[in-house]
Amino acid sequence: MNLSTQLHETAAKFTSKPAFIFMDHETSYAEFDHAVTQFADGLQSLGIKQGDNVALLLGNSPHFIIGLYGLFRLGATAIPVNPTYTPDEISYILKNGDVKAVITLDLLIPMFEKMDRMLPSIEHYIICPSEAVERPIPEDLLISGKMKSFTKIFALGSGTFIEPKTEDEDTAIILYTSGTTGKPKGAMLSYRNLYSNARDVADYLGINENDRVITVLPMFHVFCLTVSLNAPLLNGGTLVIIPKFSPKDVFHAAKKYEITLFAGVPTMFNYLLQYPEGNTEDFRSLRFCISGGSAMPVALLKNFEEKFNVIVSEGYGLSEASPVTCFNPIDRPRKPGSIGKSIIHVENKVVNELGEEVPAGQVGELIVKGPNVMKGYYKLPEETAAAIKDGWLYTGDLARMDDEGYFYIVDRKKDMVIVGGFNVYPREVEEVLFAHPDIAEVAVIGAPDPNLGEVIRCFVVSKKPSLTEEEVIDYCKERLAKYKVPKSIDFMEELPKNTTGKILRRALKNAVLQQS
Template identity: 40%
Template sequence: MVNVAGLLELNQKKDAQKNALTWGSSQVTYGELFEAVLRMAAGLKEMGIKKGDRVLLMLPNIPHFPISYYAVLAVGAVVVPVNIMFKEREIAYQIEDSEAVAAIAWEGFTNDLLKAREKTESLKHLLVLGDNIPDDAIHLTRFISQHQPSKGIDEVEPEDSAVIMYTAGITGHPKGAELSHNGLSYAIKVIAETLRLTDRERVLAVVPFFHSFGGVVVMNAGLYGGATLTLAPRFNPQEALEIIANDKITVFAGVPTMFQMIHDYPEYGDYDLSSLKYCLSGGSHLSEELLRRFEERFNTYVLEGYGLTETCAAAAFNNFKRERKPGSIGYPLEGVEMKVVDDADQDISIGEIGEIVIKGPSLMKGYRNRPQASSEVMRNGWFHTGDIGRMDMDGYFYLVDRKTDLILKGGFKVFPQEIEEVIAAHPQVAEVAVIGIHDQVMGEEIKACIVPKEGTRVNPAALLEYCHERLANYKCPAILRFYRELPKGPTGRVMKKELRLHN
């Protein structure tokens, strides 16, 4: 079956009584999960949600995320995951760009969602999980329970969009990468098979499902493989250690920041982690030193991989089929081609440094409403990642740098221009440049270099509060530095390289 939601049906038929999800003391079997999906799908159809409609999903890692995700897909509609840390301005942008007709959210996120809806025109329906829901919203739990299951999953065309996942991409504002049912299904299957995510595994699902790593590698591939996912709505090193020990977790998937925080937790020795077979690292580069120290401390095995939203999170992974090379991002997955090219898009020799480009069945269709941006990164069938790297003689790839100023903080992509626009609008700011600086825990932290307007004095605390009102917390600067002037080149462009050198 082409529809991604059909991947769930396979395990429901195989073993309906097996636990698909655990959350605290609650369990959801594969049979119960699939029934809830069909009930919700019936309700969505009755509501008027049809093939091709976009539906926002703003939920943490709780059972209602996969239920809603697969229900939307089951009726042929398109899932638009929203970062749960987003504020009004960021949500409004995604609603407007995707032209979403409905939103499914947890009650704690509705204040910003309602404000965002007032600034847009397309959003007609709001389903909310919780007890305190807006007057014009539909109670999600009741909505699911009051409908009889639909007869099955709607058919879709292979190239129909399944998910629009917003990413900073290589340049500019966040762009909606349109992922097809065919591309996403391929990625899910090859990831599950390569990483051995089978019905024997118990996976700690703490990487957010709205993130491509969490949504594709953990949720989709995990459920396709028949694993049991233990859901954690937020990451805390102590809670993660407790869950691994108590639930006998066999696979932990996390971004490097999580590995660092677990490694550094003082009472790590109080927890029995002997059940842990292996760990998966993605989202940003895991240093060889941290990988080595983590493996030694917890007597486990860490596999690092590489993928982007635009590739359905599937590109390369160190895996069980080949020799692992610490420090590398691994070997291309089955069906995926990767190479390194120069600025003229010409192949370069083994070991030389250039841009990593990718070809394969899991590539995005393109950026929604951005034909020019799509053509800039998709050339001659190859996706240009903007990542600088090299390939060794065995075909393994290594990341060296990035072409852009994109900041990778705790596994999230942060585009400096978005932050600069917010800070530049402050009445006391004349100029601003935002850069990423190395941080041992987060990978990179955000630093704002600011020139105040003449005759004014910027209050740092007030400026940070101003940022937090307009940006997701992880996008807000951790460091503010004030300058009389910023270094500039002959064209007047701020020389961020100089700012980094004098960090």
């Protein structure tokens, strides 16, 4: 069930067909399969072996796909990381993930030069160009012997690599997701998890060799990994890779390559809808669109479908489930506001606090079971036991199911905020703000936003009356990824609390909702 092994079969069947297109350059399945083998062999020549953990800090590019599948072919474990994270966030994941090598962008060389002493387990930095022309690595970094170009590692491979045998339950990838304690947790996904979810999503949505998919969601994000990358490649489809989302580029690619499938978060659909030069004709080849990452407003869904005459199938997933568990069917009636029905081989149900299934229409916690459910959290046995009980993954999301088997997310059991499709936990931001010398108390919530779905809003009790909103936001910018930075700061004399002294985030959120 190793996706990289499966690639051999796909390449044999679709030898000359483009596997992906990047910057108007086509790479066939045969070329892709050969490149994966050669890169795996190059990694092995560095001493990277089966079971080693290797991080990928890359944007959307052939380097990411070849690197990912090369690691699968080698039997090493891939750890995709958002390259826009701050040094502290990246450092934590690399240390906690016992990373031996990093495949990263040349733009991040200065950061790793400063961080290297704090990362003793890392033996190699494999540098990829951030532009079309590869830039040389500075000589002072080459002296360390740790930094090598992707091209040189690729050249080390002979193409005669002998693949090690991988087991279905071996860990293929570790996806770090924010934890309620403020520290990210690494969800371990096996080869079976990744393969089964790619297969089942493709079967449910009918993704096949005739599909041309815009791959513009971040490849380091699990939504893209399964829906816009693994599922199409598993079935002989073609990826049209866009490095960074822009409505102009999406419309251009859709028309030029007669795109049949687009997957995005609601924010992207909103920008496409509002783009003045958006042409309905550019989307005429689309079979359907997929929305995930956060709930899509019903009005946005209807307006998008009406303007572009295309179906939008909304679904649900989480990193711990590889990620997809539900989708609205594309061949049967869809229900706006619903996350759809269980996909093939995956079971969803709504339960009470005792784990008992509740009747249709009643609210409870959504739990999931299937071959897509993670092995557990890396080095966190207690958190794993709390999340997976009797084979069921407890999502922490409150939901209800109607009498036709359609599920609806009602609320999040945990106080997670989704900013443009990215998960942010309030505690993570609060931990940063609590470290500020002039802040006494802080509470973080998600506030509605027409473009991003939600944004971070902070309520602060200051020790220093002169502390300004700008100072607090600048403080956060230095320590948090861009999407985690608060949009606004509200200064208060005191925060609402219950009798035990616990801050009442719900009271703050209700107040914000009343204002909007």
